[in-house]
Amino acid sequence: MIGLRRFLAVLAARNREFIRDRSSWAWNVIFPVLLVIGLSIVFSGEDQTRFRVGVLSYDTAHELSDQRYTSFLHVDDENEAIRKVERHQLDALIDGSTKRYWINETSPNGYVLDQLLSRGDYQREPVTGNAVRYIDWVLPGILGVNMMFASLFGVGYVIVRYRKSGVLRRLKATPLSAFEFLAAQIVSRLWLILAVATTVFIGTHWLLDFTVRGSYLLLFFVLLLGALSLISLGLLMASRTPSEELAGGLLNLATWPMMLLSGAWFTLDAAPRWVQLAAEILPLTQVIAAARAVMIDGAGFVDIAPRLLMLAVFTLVCMVLGARLFRWEG
Amino acid sequence: MNPPLLEAINLTRRYGDLVAVNDISFKINTGQCVGLLGPNGAGKTTTVEMLEGLVSPTSGEVRYRGEPLKDQMASAAGIMFQSTALQDYMTVREALVMFSRFYDEPVPIDRLVEQCALDNFLDQDSRKVSGGQRQRLLLAIALVNNPDVLFLDEPTTGLDPDARQRFWHLISSIQAEGKTIVITTHYMEEARVLCDELMFMHQGKILAQGKPDTLLSERFEDATVSLPNEVADSVLDEFKLAFPEAMASRNDQSTSITTSELNQVLGYLVGTGADLSQLDVSKPTLDDLFMSLAAEGDAA
Numbered sequence A: 001m002i003g004l005r006r007f008l009a010v011l012a013a014r015n016r017e018f019i020r021d022r023s024s025w026a027w028n029v030i031f032p033v034l035l036v037i038g039l040s041i042v043f044s045g046e047d048q049t050r051f052r053v054g055v056l057s058y059d060t061a062h063e064l065s066d067q068r069y070t071s072f073l074h075v076d077d078e079n080e081a082i083r084k085v086e087r088h089q090l091d092a093l094i095d096g097s098t099k100r101y102w103i104n105e106t107s108p109n110g111y112v113l114d115q116l117l118s119r120g121d122y123q124r125e126p127v128t129g130n131a132v133r134y135i136d137w138v139l140p141g142i143l144g145v146n147m148m149f150a151s152l153f154g155v156g157y158v159i160v161r162y163r164k165s166g167v168l169r170r171l172k173a174t175p176l177s178a179f180e181f182l183a184a185q186i187v188s189r190l191w192l193i194l195a196v197a198t199t200v201f202i203g204t205h206w207l208l209d210f211t212v213r214g215s216y217l218l219l220f221f222v223l224l225l226g227a228l229s230l231i232s233l234g235l236l237m238a239s240r241t242p243s244e245e246l247a248g249g250l251l252n253l254a255t256w257p258m259m260l261l262s263g264a265w266f267t268l269d270a271a272p273r274w275v276q277l278a279a280e281i282l283p284l285t286q287v288i289a290a291a292r293a294v295m296i297d298g299a300g301f302v303d304i305a306p307r308l309l310m311l312a313v314f315t316l317v318c319m320v321l322g323a324r325l326f327r328w329e330g
Numbered sequence B: 001m002n003p004p005l006l007e008a009i010n011l012t013r014r015y016g017d018l019v020a021v022n023d024i025s026f027k028i029n030t031g032q033c034v035g036l037l038g039p040n041g042a043g044k045t046t047t048v049e050m051l052e053g054l055v056s057p058t059s060g061e062v063r064y065r066g067e068p069l070k071d072q073m074a075s076a077a078g079i080m081f082q083s084t085a086l087q088d089y090m091t092v093r094e095a096l097v098m099f100s101r102f103y104d105e106p107v108p109i110d111r112l113v114e115q116c117a118l119d120n121f122l123d124q125d126s127r128k129v130s131g132g133q134r135q136r137l138l139l140a141i142a143l144v145n146n147p148d149v150l151f152l153d154e155p156t157t158g159l160d161p162d163a164r165q166r167f168w169h170l171i172s173s174i175q176a177e178g179k180t181i182v183i184t185t186h187y188m189e190e191a192r193v194l195c196d197e198l199m200f201m202h203q204g205k206i207l208a209q210g211k212p213d214t215l216l217s218e219r220f221e222d223a224t225v226s227l228p229n230e231v232a233d234s235v236l237d238e239f240k241l242a243f244p245e246a247m248a249s250r251n252d253q254s255t256s257i258t259t260s261e262l263n264q265v266l267g268y269l270v271g272t273g274a275d276l277s278q279l280d281v282s283k284p285t286l287d288d289l290f291m292s293l294a295a296e297g298d299a300a
Helices: A004-020 A022-042 A078-086 A108-117 A134-165 A167-172 A178-208 A216-238 A244-261 A273-281 A283-297 A301-325 B044-052 B092-100 B109-115 B131-143 B161-176 B188-194 B212-219 B229-242 B262-271 B286-299
Strands: A051-057 A070-074 A092-095 A100-104 A123-127 B006-015 B018-028 B033-037 B059-064 B077-080 B149-153 B180-184 B197-202 B205-210 B223-228 B247-250 B254-259 B280-282
Touching (some): A022 A178, A051 A108, A078 A092, A078 A100, A078 A123, A092 A108, A134 A178, A134 A216, A134 A244, A134 A283, A178 A301, A216 A283, A244 A273, A283 A301, B033 B044, B033 B188, B044 B180, B077 B131, B131 B161, B161 B180, B180 B188, B205 B286, B223 B262, B229 B262
Parallel strands (some): B077 B149, B149 B180
Antiparallel strands (some): B006 B059, B197 B205, B223 B254, B247 B254
């Protein structure tokens, strides 16, 4: 049975530690806002150098294949590819086997490609939809990456620091249980991450006017489960690690693949299939994909349920393992 | 008859091939202040950690009030570690409040503040207090649960003489309340001032145990009488005839006479009418005992 008074005492201490540390505020709150603003400025212009065409099945005989400044991306999921045409993330989609092409009638790039494609014997499938700005697309990524660093370093690294400096040793000599201590660390970091993510979201929303098509409550739930999964991973990595040096290495080992492969900054559509599959294992991939689905596509709970289930299982496994492996001393 | 507060029975602790503590047994009664002495690596800290319940013995047993030690020490012990840290950005008051909330019946914070003289820096960041203030804070934290037994692991290491004296005074006042104290230290003066029972450890074994005066008198029968050379020259020839067993040694300034017949020697010297105004008598100290036991341990 958890000792509520002991849990709250450690929770208050950890919260104070975060709130009084000015560098934490800078990295966790100010930096992500500046990053969003910076990216919105950098990517405010249109990409005018290339046309992006999705290909469901390739027809090399088509005259479009000879066009310069056109990149072809092989896609498997027709519905997902059509959604990208709607969002202006693909300028056209071609299916060589059924001789059809999809074009967004409101897209300038789509208009140009439509002129070329309509000359052939392909059936035209018009779609509509407003363009998704890069900054709209990347915001869930920035929130996710910020959450990842705050979780892994805010829990994992801090526990290892406590262990090395002797804080854990001192706490071990009291009636405080490992469960009470770990629960306080998780809850402290969870509410801080959610408060920071909400602040960053509101701040950037106010500055850059994002559109959230889905439910705010569902988006909050995605962020909550995502934060829990990443905190649990931090807990597991810190469960026995004796030194900050080793912890730093382990945390980098976890964060870099997620930074690059989770789709936070760029899509993996053009990456090899095995890389895309490997990326699906990463919790950050699930968080960002689910958040994007809610924000951009207006996805509901059922649409993202598989991703939420995967996050829930990942959280449970990491938390149970982390708690069982936890040692006060290295 | 009440069982001892703490009892170690054939305690052994191994770390791989290293035997840190090797089959030791002892008892600690309520109200005692017991000092564990010994060179670095003697096994003092490991022994204390087994008593605290933080380290499990490889073999043997610790008993608390006659019962096998389980997790009783989490509530019953107050521990001041040799090296420890508190969470960052925490004031002295906040640290005390946090630790007091870990226990069901904590000592009121005001009482701890008064007892350990914390009032002048109560709202300071606990990382920014002086060495002496920090030790007093850590002692207050160790006392927050009104413990049955207080463990102090080298509590005054690194303190200046003034801060050390103040700390001894504080420990003495706690001892006067009847609290049982177990202290490890490298300072023999600290052990002499605070402890009423000493255990000398070496290579995981207890080489000697007892009250400080008893240990000294058991091992050192002799005292040393020093005289200025000019005074010694006037009496030494006849003195050697009267006390052939006494050992005399000489340096540039003085002559030292080591004897087990101190009263007779002093009586003889008074009888010679020599000027004894600069006479000095010294008895072996705990430092001498420490050196002697350590040398014995190394030789064994």
